[in-house]
Amino acid sequence: MFFFYTVVLPPVLLDSTVNVKHLFIVLIGCILKVQPPKPLAKDRKEWADLEPVPQDDGPNPVVKIAYSEKFSDVYDYFRALLKNDERSDRAFALTAEAIELNAANYTVWHYRRVLLQALSKDLREEMRYITAIIEEQPKNYQVWHHRRMVVEWLNDPSEELEFIADILSQDAKNYHAWQHRQWVIQEYKLWDNELKFVENLLEDDVRNNSAWNQRHFVISHTTGFSDPAIVEREIQYCLSQIRKAPHNESAWNYLKGMLQDRGLSSPPGLLERVLELKETHCSPYLLAFLFDCYEDALENSNQKENVGEEERKDILRKALEICDLLANEKDTIRKEYWLFLGRSLENKSGSRGPSDKPPEPSDPASGQQEMS
Amino acid sequence: MWQRDGGQLFKKNFFFSFCVKRAVLRCLFVHFLLHSSYQLFVINPSFLCFRPALLREQHYQYLKKGLRHLSDAYECLDASRPWLCFWILHSLELLEEPIPTAVASDVCQFLARCQSPTGGFAGGPGQHAHLAPTYAAVNALCIIGTEEAYNVINREKLLDFLWSVKQPDGSFVMHVGGEVDVRSAYCAASVASLTNILTPKLFEDTTNWILSCQNWEGGLSGVPGLEAHGGYTFCGTAALVILGKEHMLDLKALLRWVVSRQMRFEGGFQGRCNKLVDGCYSFWQAGLLPLLHRALFKEGESELSRQRWMFEQQALQEYILLCCQNPAGGLLDKPGKSRDFYHTCYCLSGLSIAQHFGNMDLHHEMILGKEENRLAPTHPVYNICPEKVSQALQHFHRLPVPYENNPRSSHPTGRPSVEMRAGV
Numbered sequence: 001m002f003f004f005y006t007v008v009l010p011p012v013l014l015d016s017t018v019n020v021k022h023l024f025i026v027l028i029g030c031i032l033k034v035q036p037p038k039p040l041a042k043d044r045k046e047w048a049d050l051e052p053v054p055q056d057d058g059p060n061p062v063v064k065i066a067y068s069e070k071f072s073d074v075y076d077y078f079r080a081l082l083k084n085d086e087r088s089d090r091a092f093a094l095t096a097e098a099i100e101l102n103a104a105n106y107t108v109w110h111y112r113r114v115l116l117q118a119l120s121k122d123l124r125e126e127m128r129y130i131t132a133i134i135e136e137q138p139k140n141y142q143v144w145h146h147r148r149m150v151v152e153w154l155n156d157p158s159e160e161l162e163f164i165a166d167i168l169s170q171d172a173k174n175y176h177a178w179q180h181r182q183w184v185i186q187e188y189k190l191w192d193n194e195l196k197f198v199e200n201l202l203e204d205d206v207r208n209n210s211a212w213n214q215r216h217f218v219i220s221h222t223t224g225f226s227d228p229a230i231v232e233r234e235i236q237y238c239l240s241q242i243r244k245a246p247h248n249e250s251a252w253n254y255l256k257g258m259l260q261d262r263g264l265s266s267p268p269g270l271l272e273r274v275l276e277l278k279e280t281h282c283s284p285y286l287l288a289f290l291f292d293c294y295e296d297a298l299e300n301s302n303q304k305e306n307v308g309e310e311e312r313k314d315i316l317r318k319a320l321e322i323c324d325l326l327a328n329e330k331d332t333i334r335k336e337y338w339l340f341l342g343r344s345l346e347n348k349s350g351s352r353g354p355s356d357k358p359p360e361p362s363d364p365a366s367g368q369q370e371m372s
Numbered sequence: 373m374w375q376r377d378g379g380q381l382f383k384k385n386f387f388f389s390f391c392v393k394r395a396v397l398r399c400l401f402v403h404f405l406l407h408s409s410y411q412l413f414v415i416n417p418s419f420l421c422f423r424p425a426l427l428r429e430q431h432y433q434y435l436k437k438g439l440r441h442l443s444d445a446y447e448c449l450d451a452s453r454p455w456l457c458f459w460i461l462h463s464l465e466l467l468e469e470p471i472p473t474a475v476a477s478d479v480c481q482f483l484a485r486c487q488s489p490t491g492g493f494a495g496g497p498g499q500h501a502h503l504a505p506t507y508a509a510v511n512a513l514c515i516i517g518t519e520e521a522y523n524v525i526n527r528e529k530l531l532d533f534l535w536s537v538k539q540p541d542g543s544f545v546m547h548v549g550g551e552v553d554v555r556s557a558y559c560a561a562s563v564a565s566l567t568n569i570l571t572p573k574l575f576e577d578t579t580n581w582i583l584s585c586q587n588w589e590g591g592l593s594g595v596p597g598l599e600a601h602g603g604y605t606f607c608g609t610a611a612l613v614i615l616g617k618e619h620m621l622d623l624k625a626l627l628r629w630v631v632s633r634q635m636r637f638e639g640g641f642q643g644r645c646n647k648l649v650d651g652c653y654s655f656w657q658a659g660l661l662p663l664l665h666r667a668l669f670k671e672g673e674s675e676l677s678r679q680r681w682m683f684e685q686q687a688l689q690e691y692i693l694l695c696c697q698n699p700a701g702g703l704l705d706k707p708g709k710s711r712d713f714y715h716t717c718y719c720l721s722g723l724s725i726a727q728h729f730g731n732m733d734l735h736h737e738m739i740l741g742k743e744e745n746r747l748a749p750t751h752p753v754y755n756i757c758p759e760k761v762s763q764a765l766q767h768f769h770r771l772p773v774p775y776e777n778n779p780r781s782s783h784p785t786g787r788p789s790v791e792m793r794a795g796v
Contacts, residue, residue, distance in 0.1 A: 065443075065453075066443055179598055334631050337631040340682055347674060
């Protein structure tokens with residue numbers, strides 16, 4: 001690169017016959033990291049003393065990869081270093097080359113960590129390195145694990161939240177990024193601004209399920225969901241997001257997920273609020289939530305004596321109506337499931353004996369069947 | 373159908389509504405014109421008649437070649453070569469294509485070179501052992517199912533390896549000095565049960581750790597606290613089935629979560645709520661339904677269907693056959709993506725799940741399109757054919773559970789759990 005910028009580039013730029021098109025080509029070249037090719041390790045003086053170790057695939061290999069010359073060269077020398085357990089700067093430098101060729105090689109990453117400690121390498125510099133690698137390959141397990149190790153060794157999470165926010169700005173659902181974020185927050189107790197961060201993400205995309213999950217994560221580890229004021233605040237938040245985007249499954253799942261341990265019928269007036277929404281903001285998720293409310297009411301009515309037999313029958317009827325509606329009209333992809341739920345609820349509530357249950361769709365019980 | 377609530381969901385669903393469903397056939401045709409897969413329609417009139425064909429011959433050639441040679445595009449999988457063996461061998465067994473004896477022997481010898489002297493299998497010769505290629509290698513060897521294959525596995529060292537990655541909280545790291553997530557528990561439970569090296573002590577606290585991965589959504593996450601995800605949910609659930617503890621999950625919540633992952637327009641499954649469909653989830657997600665069916669049955673659920681899984685089997689088959697096949701062979705995530713062996717394996721595995729209901733005692737098939745589309749059934753816990761599971765269990769259960777060279781373990785009782793017998 002040095003050669004390129006000091007010898008090749010200046011004459012190009014100074015040449016008056018150079019026009020915009022040429023500069024554009026140079027710019028693209030820089031972006032694509034066009035570099036004079038680095039010589040292979042086997043042709044470099046500094047490796048002359050080491051005998052490379054070719055891969056032992058055996059006489060009749062399977063799943064044999066047609067490695068490039070560069071790849072074989074680097075890994076032949078890596079294998080040699082590994083065999084000798086060499087702990088040197090050249091070994092450290094080679095791990096970077098090996099990683100560039102295959103960032104998923106966990107053996108190389110492990111070796112790099114051994115060298116980082118054995119050679120007392122500058123961990124701040126390693127942070128800069130791993131930052132760049134993750135930016136290039138954010139969906140790789142090894143790079144994130146490596147970063148976590150370095151942060152642990154430095155015992156310094158100060159860059160993490162901002163770095164992860166940057167990765168999430170490129171892919172707001174990157175699972176590794178969220179995993180790293182949750183680890184940092186929990187390990188170093190960095191809860192303070194996370195709810196705000198989540199709300200900003202939900203402003204950007206109210207359907208970001210990862211953000212909804214993070215919301216649950218933050219609240220369950222801070223205030224918890226026992227406080228009725230918190231629950232009411234969250235219900236309000238959900239319902240307002242649902243009004244803006246009625247077919248957002250995440251908001252409905254969050255509402256249910258938050259309430260299910262305590263019972264969906266426990267927050268006062270919730271059923272009524274949902275029934276109101278049904279008129280103008282109906283969705284299969286709303287109907288499923290209603291079903292869940294009715295099912296919950298039936299289960300709790302077993303304990304309560306003020307729920308009469310008539311009322312129970314009415315709740316059961318409404319619940320089964322919703323099952324039918326979902327199975328046959330509003331959520332037909334889940335027909336088998338809704339039919340099962342209906343049968344199961346009926347059976348549990350004992351309103352129809354097992355011998356009365358409606359027959360299954362008529363198909364022969366065994367044997368092949370071609371579908372037209 | 374086209375609720376105008378604005379935003380990304382509308383756009384994304386609109387795009388993928390092109391993919392499948394009789395009602396939008398015209399849109400489907402337009403969509404395919406935009407992608408190379410339009411060739412499927414031009415070349416193959418069976419698609420226009422909506423009797424889609426599984427391109428058996430093309431997939432077979434793709435797999436046959438890949439088992440021997442892979443281009444340099446596969447350098448990124450140089451630390452996952454046992455996976456390549458498993459993906460390809462399993463795809464071939466689903467297609468009921470025999471593995472020539474010589475090839476099978478070569479695979480055995482290669483995997484032997486991937487085995488680490490300290491136990492477990494690595495991503496390639498000379499690399500460190502890792503639970504993922506260990507899972508893949510053991511599965512591949514069980515698919516081959518010869519004495520030579522079974523004898524490759526050093527069971528004593530494998531047990532040492534499992535102990536070396538076991539954590540005090542019940543979880544497992546994927547490799548020494550590596551990361552923890554629920555995949556590791558599945559990989560460990562799978563190999564330990566198949567090779568009969570499983571002891572209760574080895575999985576002490578693992579059940580509780582896996583259970584802590586079930587979240588507010590009803591599915592399971594990679595580690596406690598994260599979003600529910602199809603791949604991790606499968607791993608956690610299947611691991612618990614192996615350990616005989618699946619009843620400790622909130623099965624109803626899990627069932628609701630997984631059935632909700634089937635996309636009403638595309639017919640395939642998404643990995644997480646509000647994300648896009650992907651062919652590989654045809655196995656990770658749909659494969660949960662057989663596991664849950666059995667779990668609920670064991671819990672005394674009387675209203676389970678005796679003919680169908682609780683997902684739309686026809687719609688999934690349509691998605692895979694119409695949207696996930698490369699005309700030159702191999703399967704893929706969604707139209708516009710390139711083929712690879714991972715997607716070939718899991719799309720075919722999902723297709724098999726969608727075609728076959730039941731177990732050895734009760735079996736009902738629903739084959740979309742020609743009878744030739746029929747694949748072999750797959751075992752929903754291990755994802756190799758059920759006969760291969762039985763055969764492996766039979767072989768290894770004649771051998772004693774190895775004595776563990778580990779200060780944390782006690783002398784094993786060597787009593788296999790009831791759950792490890794084959795059959796759903």
